[in-house]
Amino acid sequence: MESATIERPDPTPDPAPEATPPSPPRKRHRGKAGFAALLLLGVSLVVVSRAVDVDAFTPVPQLLAFLPWLLAPTALALLLSLVARWWTGLTWGVIVLAALAWYIEPYAKATEPTGPVLAEVRVMTSNVQFGQATDALVRAVLRDRPDIVFVEECEVTCSAKLRDTLGDLSGKTPAYPHRQSVEGYGSTGSVILSRYPLTSAAPVPGSMGMPGAIADIEGRPVRLQLAHPMPPLPGALDTWRRELGALRAYAAKDTRTPTILAGDFNASQDHAAFRAILDTGLSDAARLMGQDRRPTWPARTTPRFGAQIDHVLVSREDFSARDIRFLELSGTDHDAVTVDLALHRRG
Numbered sequence: 640m641e642s643a644t645i646e647r648p649d650p651t652p653d654p655a656p657e658a659t660p661p662s663p664p665r666k667r668h669r670g671k672a673g674f675a676a677l678l679l680l681g682v683s684l685v686v687v688s689r690a691v692d693v694d695a696f697t698p699v700p701q702l703l704a705f706l707p708w709l710l711a712p713t714a715l716a717l718l719l720s721l722v723a724r725w726w727t728g729l730t731w732g733v734i735v736l737a738a739l740a741w742y743i744e745p746y747a748k749a750t751e752p753t754g755p756v757l758a759e760v761r762v763m764t765s766n767v768q769f770g771q772a773t774d775a776l777v778r779a780v781l782r783d784r785p786d787i788v789f790v791e792e793c794e795v796t797c798s799a800k801l802r803d804t805l806g807d808l809s810g811k812t813p814a815y816p817h818r819q820s821v822e823g824y825g826s827t828g829s830v831i832l833s834r835y836p837l838t839s840a841a842p843v844p845g846s847m848g849m850p851g852a853i854a855d856i857e858g859r860p861v862r863l864q865l866a867h868p869m870p871p872l873p874g875a876l877d878t879w880r881r882e883l884g885a886l887r888a889y890a891a892k893d894t895r896t897p898t899i900l901a902g903d904f905n906a907s908q909d910h911a912a913f914r915a916i917l918d919t920g921l922s923d924a925a926r927l928m929g930q931d932r933r934p935t936w937p938a939r940t941t942p943r944f945g946a947q948i949d950h951v952l953v954s955r956e957d958f959s960a961r962d963i964r965f966l967e968l969s970g971t972d973h974d975a976v977t978v979d980l981a982l983h984r985r986g
Contacts, residue, residue, distance in 0.1 A: 668723030675719035700871040704946040751959035752983040758857040764789040765975035770797030772970035788832040821848025866902035883912035890919040897957035927960035
């Protein structure tokens with residue numbers, strides 16, 4: 640009898656199919672890290688320009704006006720870096736965030752004179768956007784009764800309306816018998832209205848009207864100058880810098896006479912050209928009242944979002960600020976600014 644052959648099973652198991660290895664984390668998150676790097680690069684360019692006191696080139700001046708709002712893209716970049724485990728980006732973002740926090744702090748010290756008060760002066764400035772907000776401005780002026788009103792983009796019909804309703808053609812006792820103006824169409828016209836007697840002064844040269852005057856306030860001469868330089872549009876940055884430089888030259892020319900320099904500066908405290916004006920010895924009334932980050936433009940998003948480009952600047956040794964109000968006027972994309980000032984005797 641033949642013996643049966645018993646086959647024994649092979650103890651070696653069949654190899655399991657190879658599993659596809661997962662994508663490395665860096666590869667999966669490369670897009671997030673790249674986007675974070677772009678955000679941080681853009682914000683860093685603006686922060687470095689602010690740090691070295693240079694307004695640089697487009698789009699840096701435009702972004703500098705919105706410096707506090709750059710916290711949002713920086714925070715997003717930090718979040719993306721964390722998700723992507725991009726530690727270099729995380730460190731970079733923390734440094735940028737700290738720099739932003741530093742420069743968001745108000746510029747210059749809020750010092751005020753201590754001499755006796757000679758007069759109290761209420762000042763209003765308003766860009767009426769090609770005259771479209773003239774009626775709203777007239778109502779605000781009649782309600783708030785400022786002593787001096789600076790009106791930008793007040794073209795010829797706006798100028799005539801102010802003369803007819805508030806000026807020397809409004810009746811026997813006009814509210815604002817004194818005025819100084821640069822007449823023009825569109826954005827080129829500007830007007831200063833005053834309850835105080837005015838002596839004419841040469842306007843600061845610019846693309847848009849910037850009239851000036853000397854006011855007699857309780858026997859003291861006070862220099863008045865309206866500010867309305869060109870905005871920092873791409874291709875017009877040289878004009879913007881030059882006209883802000885002309886305003887700086889005006890402020891630096893006479894630092895012994897009390898000065899009020901007010902209007903639409905098309906610049907914020909984060910622009911080097913604007914800080915150069917402050918460095919001549921002027922204080923921003925909004926800074927004195929702790930409101931230097933309250934936006935004035937564009938009016939449709941203020942006060943939640945925007946930039947403060949409308950200012951009332953005063954000579955540091957002569958004026959203190961008592962109150963400030965921001966007014967939304969129909970017909971313009973700028974909020975009006977009203978400031979209660981006190982004129983002090985020096986020393």
